[in-house]
Structure formats: structure tokens, C-alpha cells
Amino acid sequence: MWAMESGHLLWALLFMQSLWPQLTDGATRVYYLGIQDVQWNYAPKGRNVITNQPLDSDIVASSFLKSDKNRIGGIYKKTIYKEYKDDSYTDEVAQPAWLGFLGPVLQAEVGDVILIHLKNFATRPYTIHPHGVFYEKDSEGSLYPDGSSGPLKADDSVPPGGSHIYNWTIPESHAPTDADPVCLTWIYHSHVDAPRDIATGLIGPLITCKRGALDGNSPPQRRDVDHDFFLLFSVVDENLSWHLDENIATYCSDPASVDKEDETFQESNKMHAINGFVFGNLPELNMCAQRRVAWHLFGMGNEVDVHTAFFHGQMLTTRGHHTDVAQIFPATFVTAEMVPWEPGTWLVSCQVNSHFRDGMQALYKVKSCSMAHPVDLLTGKVRQYFIEAHEIQWNYGPMGHDGSTGKNLREPGSISDKFFQKSSSRIGGTYWKVRYEAFQDETFQEKMQLEEDRHLGILGPVIRAEVGDTIQVVFYNRASQPFSMQPHGVFYEKDYEGTVYNDGSSHPGLVAKPFEKVTYRWTVPPHAGPTAQDPACLTWMYFSAADPIKDTNSGLVGPLLVCRAGALGADGKQKGVDKEFFLLFTVLDENKSWYSNANQAAAMLDFRLLSEDIEGFQDSNRMHAINGFLFSNLPRLDMCKGDTVAWHLLGLGTETDVHGVMFQGNTVQLQGMRKGAAMLFPHTFVMAIMKPDNLGTFEIYCQAGSHREAGMRAIYNVSQCPGHQATPRQRYQAARIYYIMAEEVEWDYCPDRSWELEWHNQSEKDSYGYIFLNNKDGLLGSRYKKAVFREYTDGTFRIPRPRTGPEEHLGILGPLIKGEVGDILTVVFKNNASRPYSVHAHGVLESTTGWPLAAEPAINGKLYANLRGLTMYQGERVAWYMLGMGQDVDLHTIHFHAESFLYRNGENYRADVVDLFPGTFEVVEMVASNPGTWLLHCHVTDHVHAGMETLFTVFSRTEHLSTITTITKEAEKAVTPRDIEEGNVKMLGMQIPIKNVEILASVLVAIGVTLLLVVLALGGMVWYQHRQRKLRRNRRSILDDSFKLLSFKQ
Template sequence: MLCSCSRWHIIHNLLSCFEFNREASTFLQSGKDRVGSTYKKSVYKQYSDSTYTREIPKPAWLGFLGPIIRAEVGDTITVHLKNFANRPHTVHPHGVFYKKDSEGSLYPDVSSQDHKKDDAVPPGGNHTYTWTVPEDHSPVADDPTCLTWVYHSHTDAPKDIASGLIGPLLTCKEALTGTSQRRHDVDLDFFLMFSVIDENLSWHLDENIALFCTDPESVDKEDEEFQVSNRMHGGSINGYVYGNLPEMTMCAGDHVAWHLFGMGSETDVHTAFFHGQTLTIRGHRSDVASLFPATFVTADMIPSSTGRWLLSCQVNNHLQGKAQSGICPKTPESSMNGTVRKYYIAAKEVQWNYGPSGLDQSTGKSLQEPGSSSEQFFKHSARRIGGTYWKAKYVEYTDSTFRVEKQRSEEETHLGILGPVIKAEVGDTVLVTFANKASWPFSIQPHGVLYGKKWEGTLYHDGFVAPERRWCLSWNGASVEPLHNFTYHWTVPQHVGPTANDPPCLTWMYSSAINPIQDTSSGLVGPLVICRPGTLNTSNKQKGIDKEFYLLFSVFDENLSWYLPANIKYYLRKEEAFVTKDESFKESNRMHGTFEIYCQTSNHYQSGMKARYSVSKCGKGAPAPDPQYEEVRTHYIMAQEVEWDYSPDRSWELEHHNISGQESYGNQFLSNENGLLGSKYKKAIYREYTDGTFRIPKNRTIDEEHLGILGPFIWAEVGDVLNIVFKNNATQAYSIHAHGVLERNDGQVEAAKPGDIVTYRWDVPERSGPGPNDFVCVSWVYYSMVDPVKDMYSGLIGPLKVCRKGALGSDGKRKGINREFALLFLVFDENQSWYLEENVKTYAHGNQSKINLQDEEFVESNKMHAINGKLYANLPGLTMHQGDRVNWYLLGMGQEIDVHTVHFHAETFTYRVRISC
């Protein structure tokens, strides 16, 4: 394998049915201070032998990804790396076993010099990496036959990957690949990386400015607009955006394996949507794959609908790539011998009130309460629209005349803005007659059913329209003009229905997709349910189910709605230009919504994504008898205020970057100079005591040292009662609320005022414990609920595990396990701590009067990217012995930036997917 440099070119928009748009030009057009679509990159290439003279070609659709490395259980992989690039690089793999001399990752690890040669192969140098695929690193029985992994350079992983040094790696069960390195169990396999590639991080940024900007001297690398232009927000697929990915061709009936992975930062949340087809992922039916940085998905597909189909990321600000399902001899379609289900649905314009009661139902206060988190969304003023907007909504009618609306039942009122529920069973045909009563062209595009190109409901160049045509044709239902009708024809063959591992019914959705971003932001979305045969009764309800609820959690961004100009003109009596450059106006139009339950993402919770639900007896016979609880386990826990140091030792950080403190990236978080606070903050933490006198703290053992800022590790078995005696020794009111247990508090978590002692009772019924497909223990979390956002960022959070009966020893440790670790991955936002002002007074070193709490640099410096409250390898206690059986309880909290994917170097682990609450 060779590491070399080359130019990478991304051409124009091949998907849009409209003229090249302004957003695409942001990333793709060059200029005096814009790089454009062509960048110098470093890439991996494969050669036939050590002379590095004959390159082995790879499929065009791999883009700048390196060659595919395939292996099966028992194999040894030998990679000879020759570095022809202009700086040190390596090859670091995921999913295989290696020793320290083949890790390919540069960081302080106290290794010998012989074991450091793999850490940075210099320009012109070479190194041989040896990896193996032992049984404990191979696919387990419930895994697909092959697992998707990657390899990449790891001298500075973010910069190396942004520069282009990454490729796919596949590990398979035994006897699935031969000497040709081709799989025997599938007809085709494709490897796709979804990533917002940030060229600002590339080692070649300065070279790219010099090569491709027409006036390099005019470039300000810190300019925000310049940086945005270098982030390929198309959500590039293998390094291509806007439909430039070379086509992937397959035949109807082929067995196709898709190996999908995401890389990047918190912006890299991708949902890969395969139009017109369905997939099986981990035994479950889907047509989308959710991808996060360093997550790897293996999906199986048997395409059945022929034609050119779109492959896209459904995240609003990521755009599209494309795939082709080739025009090959079509396999016979399954006969549809079920029910023909007809729906009559119109797009209708309505005035939608996001808070019709005028109250925040969780507090009882007005939504326009001064200073409340809801005020910015609901207060109507000269520069604020308030809580009511013109929107489009899917509305059901009784027949094709579209004269009589079908009234929603009391059970359906919770649907809110959602369209009517479309239901069908395997074998059914669904006919949806759509009338566009709105003032914009709209459509209906479904998930989870089979349809031909004529009924796809979305616009893009797919072979039906010549690329030189400015406008796409609307005969295929892709664009239904105002006052026009169109009937969509969908079918539900066996291969799109629930799998054996799925529940009886699968939840999907339908939406308008002429412009998927603006159409859905305008309100056009609805639920679609596909069930096994015989699941629905004559009333179209699921048998054996008393209540059904459909909940869409979405930040409706009214700034992206087709109706924004109309809303500004109608409610503000102003022209659009008057307010659209006002950032606070834009934020006021992002409606987080009022929904059943609440969203755990901190800023969504603060912005109103919460509501209540109630449970009534309803006279349905005698209730089930109360569970019998046998063991009462009592914990004495105090909230106490401490000085917390996120990074007491900077030696690892500085050695890793091989620079001084002032030059380190970590300096923006750890320096206490120039108006920054540094690494120390006042915080509140949970700590355990020996008894109810709260005089003697319970000292942590060596095994508990890793918990860091976390509270005590609370544990229970099914059938236990947890008695939590809580003393608040802090200066704010706090509480303890837990997930995964039955709290005996009538829905309200009692707060303890400073100095108070409150006792909480948590029952652990059968449903709190592991399910049939879970491990012996499952992980939960507890935290203060007085203000769940401020309380958590102040430090009050801890781990909880619930295990099967008899799984734990008297010390709370799981039997048969050598070590257990609980890790919280959280960006502690000290700007939202109760103690921010105190911390400024204490740690600003006399400069507090000069500190602007809204200053962007100051705000960023207070966001601590921590594991259990420690940065830069300062967390102690993560020690185990070779051969130990180890349980990891991984916890995530926070807000949108808290997208964390955990990578264990040199090790793999097994996990199981379960349903949480």
C-alpha cells in the first residue's frame, strides 16, 4: 500500500432538476478567496509488489477511499506501507487484533522505541503492519456474515482523515472469501463513507489556497465564510457531493451488501436513505441507515424496483449522492393478493399554533413569561412572529371529491401537525389520491413500501428527464401542482414487511419531497405503518393493542418553510429583508415543539420539546397484582460542592502534540489567562456516605477510582427496592431522579432544599431489568431534576445498573466478571452551570469585570469535552489484566454536540441492541 498525494475534483450538480443553486456554489465555485471543488489530498493506493510501479485498479465509486482490505476469521493481514506523501503518516485499523508495533497510532503510551516505529512513518519511509482476525475479533453468531470496519492514518487522526487517508476493511466469518478476496455469499458489495469533509483540517490547506485561489494573499483562514466553503456540506459520499458519485449498478434480484460508515465531527449525523428499496440491518427491516462518526453498518439488500434511484442523506443540511439500480431483466413481482387500501389526502394550508393553551404545561406558567426559555418562541412583537404560523398540513378526506374532511377521533387528536396514519399489511396495495390545495407544488414520498419510478414522489435527474432540461416533468407524481390531483400506487410485498426479528408492525413515514427540506419544514409529514398479515382488525387497528400513539420529535425550522415570507408579511406587516438577517429572529422560528414525554437533548428540553402523558385505570378489569419486592438496598447520598479540576496534569496533552502549552489545542480550554477560567470550576457532585448521619464518606475503592465526577455506582437486581436517602449540602435545591426504575413519587420528583434530607423509593420490577436479548445487566443513569439542564452541567449525575435476579455478588459486582467500568461521555457546558458567576469571580484572577459572558471564545473555553469529568488522559483507574472479562457501561447525555462514538484501540467488544426508556 502506498500513501501519495493527488488532486481531487468534485464537479457540478448532477441531481437537481433546477438551475445550479446558490448553496452548491458556496462549496464548489472557486474565486480569489475560495478554493472551489478541487483539492490536493493524500490517498492510499494499492500496488502489486514492493516496487510500487504497478497500481491495482479499484472501482470508481470508491472515490478517494483506499483499497478494500478483506479478511476472514483466522487470517493474518500484512500491510506494507510506503509513504510517498510529504509528512509522516500511518495505517491504523479498526476491528482487528494487533500488537503495539502495528497499532499505527501516535500518542504517549510509554512504549519502547522499537514499538514506536509504526506511530509515524516519515516521508520516503516504510513500515510493515501485521494484524490478525482471531475468533474474539470476528463476527458473532447474531452478526451479519461480514462486518464493516475502516483503516486510516493516525498521527493526528482528524487532520489525516480530512486529508484523505482512510479506507474500508472487512472481516468475515470463515470460508466466505477465497483467494480472489471476493465474497461467495453475495453478488455485489459496496463501501460508502458519509462525511462532511472539513478541508480546513487538511494538512494541505495552505497548498490548496496557493494552488486554487486566484488571489491567495486575500484569504483569511479564520474567516467563517471561508471555513464554511471548505466544509463539504453535501455530506459527501466517498468524497463526492451533488450526485457526482460514479454510479453503482446492480440487477433486480441481486444479493447486495452495503458497507456504510460515517466519519467526522458532531455535524456528521447522517441517515442514508435508499429510495425505492428496503434493507435489512441487524435483522431488522429499514430503508435508512443511521450513521455517526466512526460507526459502521452492514446492510443487506435485494433490489426489486428497476431504474435509477437516489441515495441521499436525510439530514436537512446534507445533500445528495446517487445510486443506480440498473435496468436489468426484472424479477417477477410478488402477487398482491391482500386488501386494496384507498386514502384521499390533501395538502391544505392552515394557521398552526404551537402552544394553543398559552401555557407551558410542565410549569403552569405563560409561554410568554418574561425571562422564560419559551418566551423567545412565543412572544409576538414587531420583530417576532410568535407561536402561530401559516403551514401546510396533510388532511384526510372521505372520497375523491375532496369536499368532506374526515374528522379525527379523540384518540387521533395527539397527531397534531402530522398527516393521517396510513396503514397496510404485507400483500396489500395502497392507493393514495393526493390533492394539492396549497399554493406550492407538493408530493407524497413514502418509506417502507415498494413503488415504481412513476410513484416515487421526488425530483431529481433519474433518466426520465434529459439533463439539459431546466424543469423536471411532473407526470410521475414527483411534483403535483396547486389545484391538481395525482394517485400514488404502492405495494407491500413480503420482502418489505417486518422480519422475524421485528415487531408485528413497523413505523415509517411519508412526506413531501419536491424540496425535502422546505416541504417538511412547512409541515408536510405523516406516519405510515406496515404490519404482518392478519395484524390489523376491521377497524384498521392493531389487534391486542388498546392505544396507539405517533410522536414526531422534530425542530420545525420555520426559517426553512416555504411560508416564511408569508408569515413575516401576515404577522409582522413587514417585508422579509426587515428581519431575516437577525439571528435571534431566526432562532425564535425554530420550534422544538410540544410533544408527549420530553427530549433528553438539553437545548431541545429547554426550548419546549416536552409535555405530559397520563395513565388511567379505565375500568379494564382488575389491575395486575403488585410485584413482590424482596430486598431493600439503601444508599446515603449527599450533594456537595467541590472545586473540580478537569485536567490537573497537562503532561500527556503536551507530549501528544509535542508543543508548548500556548500552542496546544487544549489551551483554549485549560488556560486561565486572557480572561479564560482554566481547568478548575466549582461544581456539585453526588457522593456516598456510610449512614444517615452523613458524617463519614464512603471511600471509593481502586475499582471505583475511574468514576471521577460521577456519583456512586448504584446497583440492584430485579425484585429489589432501592431506598435513596439524599441530603443536599449544596447551596441550590437539588434532587435525584433515575431512569429505568419505578419511582414512587406520583410523577413529581421532590426537591431537597439546601440542608434538607429527602428519601426516594425506587422499585425495580421485572420490566426495569434486562430483556430476553439483553446482557445480564443493563445500564441506566440518575441525575438531579430540579432544573435537569443546569443541575447536570453543575455536576450532578451518576450511573445505575439493573441486573437479573442472582447476577450480583454481595458487593454489587456482577458474578463472572473481573472488572466493570461506567463512563460518561459529556461536554460539560460550564456556561449553563449554576456556578458560572461564582467561577468567574474565583478563577478570572481579578479580570471578572472585563469578561463578556457572551463572548464566543469565552463560551467555547467553558465547554469541557470530558470522560467522567476528566480531559486529556487525566481519568485514573482504567486498568485491567490480559484475559479479564470486562463490562463497560457507556453513558451519554447533553445536547446536539454530544455525539460520541467510543473506539477501543486494539480491542473489540460485543454489544446488544435493546429498547430504552
């Protein structure tokens, strides 16, 4: 008994620190926020500022902003957060105009307390829920069934006229890491029904900073930057607003004629906004050249909210890397730093085609605030390129067959036939396009054609430069439309910009008319080159931007490489790299090409048949291509085993162009981390390094299922080349065997609807989950026949291996396969299902490949908090292994309430949202610090309402000690006769097969003996040290007596 109590005392001493409350040693920052209804104008200037057109003469802008009998227009009732000076809520604190409908900026440092006095002046319940800070249950501001009650629920829903005080802190566990910027970007928003509350307008920015970053002013200012800007990129869906019916009644001239389910009506209410402004109406983004600017960028919304923010004319630094674009998704946050160098009015826009078209654009102005001129740092070469825009007939499948399967591309009934069928209602695989082509000199007579560039396909020539260089491009437009060249990743003056917009200059945009020559001058100063954390060369892109959507779909795009000084050899190739490949992944939409009419005319189509299947015809013209090739028709990419191969990957297109680029058979390194796939979005660029060690022919493909099926794949081949030293055969240290069977089950995504119905406080029919879970009215319900992987004890596949408590959360997933470097993993697979399946592994050297199973939109196959087993104890270090699979709509941003985590991207960074895409896998590490039951969910609007959420529980340390006592008592219980009959014995709280008892007992005895020896050794060391100290004291005593005796004798 005493031994058990002393054990409890030891646990208590070890974990006492975790039991202390979250103490703070900083300032208390008090904010008075009121929730108010307002009338919001998305375009207060009354025109498209980007093109300087009145709304009436702009067809696209007027479709969103002009009111009509069944159209709301550009003014909506919204509900927003406003800041006040005190608790009287009478004196409003003025906010900068560019903040738009966002709430006020909340700021704090590590060690601070944030007190929010929230008063609801609106007509329905709302709250305030933060990201990135520590809070307890009474300050979470999020309504969901979490087992709490009484005062702990008061924060979950502040009624009209009500108020609540929220207490948030920034402890060290939520602090920016050493690698993070000085201040981290977060948000706050209402969370009664988060998707609808946010669509109504209740969202604002929050930053948490390192100690000493803020001054003592009110409001505080950052010491390290001159300007702070906060931008929300979002397709604001006013159809989800709580005020939709009121907006229809107020702004539609004939409200009775409105059909809220009509797709064109719904589309007119989706405002492609930056801070609530569209078509350049965002005001007053002004800054000084050569001053430090912090951009806090974040997204919110639905599956379409894939955003690439492009800052023309300047360079950003994000997480130690140089870029001019930022990738933004729902509930993800980017902190970017800029020192603008080039004065002028510049465009910031989302480069996703449909978002750019529909108004997600703004202007920012860089002023020359001082007389100091930047020092000329261009000490390198002038690199000349002669590039022509040339119209060609392009064949997406020149081999005529699938390079992977050998099947004819026009085989009836095949997927490829959809794209390559030539008939009176289909164009087939050959289209008129335009391509950038390189020539030797300004005469444009002799083309530059290299064998190693064959794989470029529709891409233009590679433009290369080093830091300090100047790039001079003579561009000859030999096509029938005006075209230009707009680069990423380099600097240029306004006179050499290739994009047309209203920037106040007399000749906006340098564009070449048909058969005109123009010269572009781009520079690569040090602040445009790779950083210390970047690879030696950065991958960029150039493209025509006279009309960015039509120009790029017509074919005008090419790669650009910017390297450190000295990184390129005399031949212009990157040093230390054996092979370079440039791959563009995009769905080229021939319906949006300049040559669409010409292609239809050349195909001699029967327009009567077209009108009967216009949707199918348009879909057949969307070519899922790699460098303009489908179905492995890209010329084979050859390399040698052991080569250093640089893959330069480019993205382009619209919101469906979310590409998980998978390299079968070998892995790649991205920013120092080993990966099996790289993610691409429109106007994003990745450089991956591969050192192939697996011989054979493999596929490169987009992991999004529909893209791969539609032909977005290519072939690469790894050979053992003469003269290349053979790699020594790998010595493996251990073998692990798994017995896995594919079996068919009836799977229930939501066996218990109580949590869902309590959350929404609605009847089953009115719940968001009705369409997914009801099996009436022609709906399937929540039960489906599925094929799943399940583990067995041996190769007989008779005894399933039971899942233990820690494995409960796996749900529909197969068993967790684990391995260490140096292991051989052997999977004995039996297919007990009714169709062919296999097991395919990512991230390992494989000898057999297969097809991964797709899943319904759920978390491990469960909806609405039906996933169980996500439990941990306060102070424990928890690894979360996050997997994304599915289609291009499977964009998931996973948010952990109440906890933050660290993720690695070259360095360690802090976050509370994980971005997941098809075919990507992330590992994040968390130290559980906040006891309670908390929400874990995807932040994408449709996924929240569809039930992609569950709960995780952090037990306090006191509960941990209680659990230890319980486990000990359970271990002391006698074995029951029923256990023996079933062939099991209960040991350590687990059912152990009798045949394994002796082995386990032997292991426990061995461990016990080892621990005994360790204890004896430690005891001996303590006794020896004690004896030595005693001997030293005795010697000192004898010496002291001797000195005393000598003194007496004297």
C-alpha cells in the same frame, strides 16, 4: 510456602490458554500500500448531476465548487492510500471509480493474517491504524503516549520516504457473531493526528468475514453476494487538512485576501461528500435487479456528521431488520444487504436537511440483467386513502400556558416567551402552515375526524397496510405550492415516486401542482414487511419531497404503518395493542417554510427592528415541537395501567435534530430490551412498547437539555381504569439504602498536562488543549466550581464512604447505585450545595423526580488521559457502562483500541465503537485479550482535539499471578499503631473500620467453614469412588479365579 506455590500452579494451569499467542490457521493476505499526494476533484462532471444544472446556475453548489480570489473551489490537494502489486511500488492496482478517494478494500477471514507493507511517499509522517482486527503494539499505527518505546513505537509515525510492515490478525475473539452478517464493515486510517490525517484523505474500508466467505481469486471475491459497495458519508473539513495553506496558494486567485478564520470561507471548504464526491458526481454504482448486494456504510468527521442514508425505491436488511435508511455517525459502521427489485436510476442521499441541500447525494442504477420477471406477491387488499394538502393557521401553544407548570407562555423573561411573544419584531406562536388531511372519498367534501387522532397535531393521517396489500392514495393539492407524497418503507415504480431528481426518465417525480389531483400506488410485498426479528408492525413516514426541506418545515409529514399479514383488525388498528400514539420530534424551522414571508407580513413586523436582531428573530422561529406543539400543549395522552401501548416515534430535521426521547415514570421495550429512552434522528423511526405500571401524570421529553428547555415535551397520564384488573402489589425481596449528598467542589478537568503535551509534542500555547486549559487571556482554565454527588456511610452525613481502587475511574460521577430485580432502592439525599438539586433515576419505578446534572465534554470529568483506574487482566470479562448526557452536540462515538466487544440489540453483535447520545445508556461486554496500555476515545473530530480520551490497561496473566502474591503478603502484615489510632484495621489489603472487623471476621470464618465442608464432601466422594473401583476389581479377580478353577476341573 508449598501451599502458596501450589496455588500459583493452579492459577497458571487455569490461565495457560490465555498466555498462548494469537495463533492463526488461515491465509496470509499481503497488501502493498503507498501513501501518495493527489489532486482531488469533488465534482469531476462539472455540474450538479442531481438537478442536471451547470455549477454557475446552481447557487448552493457553486458556493462550494467555484474557485475565486478567496475561495478554493472543488479541487483540493489530498493524501490518499493507493495499492500496488509488489514492493517495487511501480504498478498500481486499479480500483473501481465509485471508491473515490478511499483507500483500497482490505479483506480477510477469521483465522487470516493481514500483512500491510506501508510506504510513505508523502511529505509528512502518517500511519495506518485499523478497526476490527487484532494487533500488537508494533502494529497499532497510532501515536500517543502509551509507555512503549523502541521498536514498539516504529509503527506510530512513518516518516516521509519511510516504510513499516503492519501485522494484523483476525482471531475468534474478533470474529463476526452468529447474528452478524457474513462480513463485518470496518475502516483503517492514519492516526498520527487522526482528525487532520483523515481530513487530508487517509481512510479506507476493511471487511472481516466468516470462514469460507471469500473465494481464492486475487483479489478475493465474496461467495454470498454479487456486488459489494463501500460508501463513506462525511462532511469532509478541508480546513483541517494538512494541505490547507497549499490549497489556498494554488487555487485562490488572491491568496493574500483569504481570512482562514472567516466563517463563510470555512463553510465553503466543508464538502458534504459520499466517497469524496458531491452533488451526484459519484460514478458507476451499477447493479442487477434480483441479485444480492452488500452495502458497507460508514461515517467520519465532526458533531455535524449525523447521517441518515436513504435508499429510494429499495429495501435494506441490517442486523435482521428491514429498513430503507441507515443511521451513520463518525467511526460507526453499518453492513446492509439489499436485493433490488425495482429497475431504474435511484437516489441515495443523506436526509439531514442541510446535508441534502449541500450535496450529499448520489445515484445508483438497478439494471434488468435477466429476462425473469418477479412473481407478483400482492395477495392482500387495495387500501384507498384520500388526502389533501390544506393550508391552515397553526398555533404551537393553543392552551396559552405551559401544560407542565401552568405558567403563561408569554410570561416576561420565561423561555417560552422567546417563542410566543408577539411584537413588532416577533411573530408569536401562530404561523401559516400546510397539513395533510384525510377525507372520506374522492369528492374531498367530508373530512375524516376521529377523537383518537387529536394527538396527531400537524401530522397527516395514519396510513396503514399489511404485507401483500396495495396502497392507493388520491392526493389533492389544495395549497399554493407544488407538493407531493414520498413514502418510506414501501415499494413503488418510478412513475409513483414523489421526489424530483435527474433519473433519466421523461417526467422525474410525481408532483401535484396547486389544485391538481394525482394518484400514488405503493405496494407492500413480503420483502418490505417486518422480518422475524421485527415487531408485528413497522413505523414509517411519508412526506412531501418536491422541495424536501421547505415542504417538511411547512408541515407536510405523516405516519405510515406496515404490518404482518393479519396484524390489523377490521377497524384497521393493530391487534394486541390497546393504545397507539404517533409522535414526531423535530425543530420546525419556520424560517425555511414556504410561508415565511406570509407569516412576517401577517405579523406586521417592523423590518427596521428585525434588521437589528435578525439572529434572535430567526431563533424565535425554530419551534422545538412534538407533533407541532410546545411546552406540553400536545393534547394529553391517556392510558390505563396495564395497557399495551405502542409508541410510534418519528424524526425529522437537520443535524441538531438528535433527540433522546425520554419516558418519565415508565420504561419501554425496544427490540426486546428494556429502555428508558429511544433515540431519533432525521428520517428515522422507532416503535416502542410500554406496559405502564406506574400511576400518575408524567412527561415525555427530549433529553437534549436545550430541546427540553425550549419546549420539546408533552404529558401522558396513567390511570387505574374501571374494568381493568388491578395489578397485584409487587413483593420486594430486599432493601438497599444509599446516603448521598450534593456538595460543591473545585474540580480540575486536567490536573496533569504532561500526557497531552507529550502527545502533541507542542508548547502549551500551541496545543489543542490551550483554549480549554489555559486560564490567561480571559479564559477560565481547567478548574471549575462543580456540584457533585458523594456517598456517606450513614444518615448523619459526617463520614464519607471512601472510594476503593475499582471506583477510582468514576471521577466526577456520583456513587454507583446497584440493584437487582425485586429490590427497593432507598436514597437518603442531603443537599449541601448552594442551589436546589435532587436525585432522578432512570430505568426504575420512582416516587420522586429530579433534574440530572450536565457535564463538561469529558470522560467522567477528566480530559487528556487524566482519568485513572481503568485496569483489567487478560482473559477477564469486563462490563462497560456507558452514559451520554448533554446537548444536541453531545454525539459521542467511543472507540476502544486493540479490543472488540459484544453489544446487544435483540441479538449479540460485534463492534469496537459505541454510539452515545444525550440521555442514552449502553452496556457492552468485553473479554480483555490484548495486554498493553491502549487508547479509549471519542472519535468525533472536535472531541479528540478537546481531550475526550483516556487510557485503559490490560495486564498480562503473569502480572496477575504477581499481584496475587503481593496481595497475600500484604494480608499477612501486622496492623500498625497508626491504623488503630485512625480507627481502622488493614485486612485483605483494605482499611476496615474497627467496628466492622468482627462482622468481617465472622463472615470469613463462615466462608472458611463452608469451604472446609465442601472440600471434605468432595474428598469423601473421591474416597468413596476409589473404594468402589477397588471392590469392583476384587470381584472381577475372584470371578476370573473361579473360571480358571472350573476349566481345570473340566
